[in-house]
Amino acid sequence: MITPTNEKKQIYMQVNLFLDNQLEDSERSDFLTHLENNIHYSQMLHQEKHFRSLFKEKLTRTSVHPNLIEHIKKRVQD
Amino acid sequence: MPTDNKYDFFEKELLMHIDALHNFAFYLSHNQEEADDLVQETYYKAFKHIEYFEDGTNSKAWLFKILKNNFINDYRRKSRSLKRVDFEEVLREYDDEDDVDLPDEIALDPDVAGLILGDEITQALKTIPIDYRSLIVLSDLEDFTYEEISKILDIPLGTVRSRLHRARAMLKKKLYSYAKGFGINEKNNKH
Numbered sequence: 282m283i284t285p286t287n288e289k290k291q292i293y294m295q296v297n298l299f300l301d302n303q304l305e306d307s308e309r310s311d312f313l314t315h316l317e318n319n320i321h322y323s324q325m326l327h328q329e330k331h332f333r334s335l336f337k338e339k340l341t342r343t344s345v346h347p348n349l350i351e352h353i354k355k356r357v358q359d
Numbered sequence: 360m361p362t363d364n365k366y367d368f369f370e371k372e373l374l375m376h377i378d379a380l381h382n383f384a385f386y387l388s389h390n391q392e393e394a395d396d397l398v399q400e401t402y403y404k405a406f407k408h409i410e411y412f413e414d415g416t417n418s419k420a421w422l423f424k425i426l427k428n429n430f431i432n433d434y435r436r437k438s439r440s441l442k443r444v445d446f447e448e449v450l451r452e453y454d455d456e457d458d459v460d461l462p463d464e465i466a467l468d469p470d471v472a473g474l475i476l477g478d479e480i481t482q483a484l485k486t487i488p489i490d491y492r493s494l495i496v497l498s499d500l501e502d503f504t505y506e507e508i509s510k511i512l513d514i515p516l517g518t519v520r521s522r523l524h525r526a527r528a529m530l531k532k533k534l535y536s537y538a539k540g541f542g543i544n545e546k547n548n549k550h
Contacts, residue, residue: 297524301498303505332531336499339477340484343385345377349395353377356399357369357406 289321296325300333365409373405376419379501380426386496387430389485397433401426420507423497427511483533491526498523 292315298304299312316322380401384394404425405412412421484492497503497511505519512519 294524297527298520301505301523303520333499336480336530339480340500341477341481342378342382343391343394345381345398346395349399350374350377353374353399353402354370356403358366 292319292321292325293329296322296329299326300329365406369402369406369409372418373402373422376422377402379419380422382500383423383493383496384426384430386484386492387427387489393433397426397429400429404429417507419501420503420511423501423503424511427493479534479537483530483537486533487526487529491522491529494519494523495526495530499527 295304295308295312295315299309304312312322316326377398381394381398384397384401385391388394388397401422405422412418484495487495493512494508497508498505503511505516505523508514508519508523509516514522
């Protein structure tokens with residue numbers, strides 16, 4: 282039996298697989314049809330895309346000191 | 360060998376990934392010095408075995424796999440264990456945190472998510488177990504495909520899929536806790 286909670290979980294899984302390019306052609310086509318006809322799909326897709334872009338934008342990235350690059354170059358040439 | 364001049368190839372094709380590689384090393388080790396060492400050793404080994412790199416394949420994924428293997432070797436050296444260990448065993452040693460019960464889906468409303476700062480995202484990522492954390496970095500930060508992640512971490516595709524799903528839920532759960540600290544209540548997050 283498909284409960285509302287299960288349906289939401291299923292949509293969430295499909296949205297993630299869609300964004301990860303992991304759906305087969307037929308699944309992708311079904312997903313796009315659902316996206317046009319079911320507001321829950323478009324809402325969740327919007328939320329997930331927003332979250333992923335926020336994550337990429339805001340996550341602290343480390344930077345490499347130029348000395349480390351020079352050290353690596355020197356080490357491989359020795 | 361991908362080119363006649365391995366130094367050229369090394370500098371043009373491999374060193375260009377150093378920031379991404381360092382970032383992965385940092386999120387594995389949580390330590391700047393250890394990340395520097397891991398990156399240095401990775402490049403040294405990559406250069407030493409450059410003839411094994413297959414022309415036309417993904418050089419970034421190749422480097423990430425070497426780094427992951429270095430991370431395991433470091434663990435073996437530190438633990439003075441001569442027995443063979445795989446990534447999964449190392450992960451279990453690093454994270455003795457019990458598996459948490461998670462919902463399959465956590466909605467994080469854009470308005471709520473907008474309140475969360477970079478420091479909180481970084482902190483939330485640091486607190487989730489390393490096997491999940493590494494997947495998020497490889498997928499959502501570095502844009503590796505499931506197939507590439509499977510090869511880098513030596514885990515089946517199905518495990519990538521299920522673990523990544525769980526990793527994102529863990530991250531959102533942590534971030535939702537931070538958002539609640541800003542006074543966001545339950546109903547803001549329900550649709």
